[in-house]
């Protein structure tokens with residue numbers, strides 16, 4: 456048997472990543488003492504950076520009281536306080552919170568709640584969910600079936616439910632035709648969504664599910680003006696629910712607590728995760744409208760779902776403190792201001808770059824897309840693995856960012872996603888752009904570009 460230096464089943468079975476031994480604000484410290492600037496918070500997770508003293512203290516305090524109790528027997532102070540904090544003021548009609556351990560679990564809960572709501576309302580025929588191509592909703596089988604990320608779905612396709620179908624994403628850079636205005640594009644997408652309702656039978660559709668700003672699959676893709684209002688109208692007209700996946704783009708990442716606040720609509724059910732606990736504990740949540748919960752309260756009286764670690768007290772305590780810090784330090788104003796700075800810097804560095812076709816995003820959630828030819832938006836050959844090369848070059852240069860491939864169609868296309876912590880400074884952002892520039896140019900050079 457070949458000698459391996461780790462028994463952990465790592466993401467790559469060919470290499471073992473270095474061990475992280477510490478962190479300090481925006482910095483991660485590797486075992487050899489190297490300091491790496493965390494420009495993507497892992498996968499848009501570490502919104503307060505690393506080792507925030509207030510969050511560590513809140514976790515220690517909770518650990519000294521009670522670390523875990525099963526929700527079949529007890530609620531807990533941090534779970535109650537976190538739910539009050541998130542939905543006590545009923546943002547957009549969202550009135551209840553269901554705490555799970557991450558984004559995929561949150562999405563599974565949204566799908567099941569939507570289905571159970573219709574069963575209990577006497578509309579059991581509503582069993583279809585419409586989602587979008589080039590989206591990601593998680594890796595568990597239900598969430599994977601909902602998502603439209605072609606390469607992630609491919610090996611598991613025979614196991615994925617046919618209850619989910621996919622329409623064109625609101626991805627103007629690739630999907631809007633050159634002779635179309637933005638509003639023509641929105642109208643075309645709305646027509647397609649309406650046609651999908653008609654194909655399935657509008658009375659058979661339970662929900663439409665989408666990321667308000669698409670994350671890792673396509674790279675910080677915001678929808679054109681008016682798109683989500685049209686989507687909301689179509690769902691309302693057919694009595695279907697709108698589920699928004701804010702696992703990555705939510706909890707302040709785009710400058711408002713919820714990304715949907717900037718779209719002039721609100722969902723019936725929402726999933727949040729990464730920025731909720733900022734990585735201090737594994738936690739996600741489903742937020743649901745009062746209307747849905749009241750229907751089930753009057754019906755069976757229980758959401759027929761559950762996990763062992765629902766509303767884990769340690770996770771809720773960490774997330775509550777993360778959210779209090781964001782509120783008390785008015786960090787969302789900072790996210791907006793820093794977001795403008797990051798956009799300016801990215802534009803200065805890459806605006807005229809012959810292989811950067813698009814710079815996009817909102818707040819501290821931005822991306823650059825690499826293309827072989829800017830005029831035609833032709834992507835690089837995926838066999839070149841440009842995004843892998845950029846990631847490696849950036850890491851070598853002391854920068855952790857989030858490059859990914861399959862940007863265009865799940866196969867070709869390369870982008871780099873940035874999601875720095877909300878506590879970053881302008882100087883940090885300048886260093887991020889400088890190091891990213893060097894990594895992009897170095898990687899392009901290695902493929903003779």
Ligand code: PLP
Pocket residue numbers: 498557558559560562591592593594666670671700701702703704728739
């Ligand atoms: N939904 C979106 C939009 C995501 O970006 C992710 C993770 O990247 C998920 C769901 C799944 O979350 P998790 O990896 O915590 O299960």
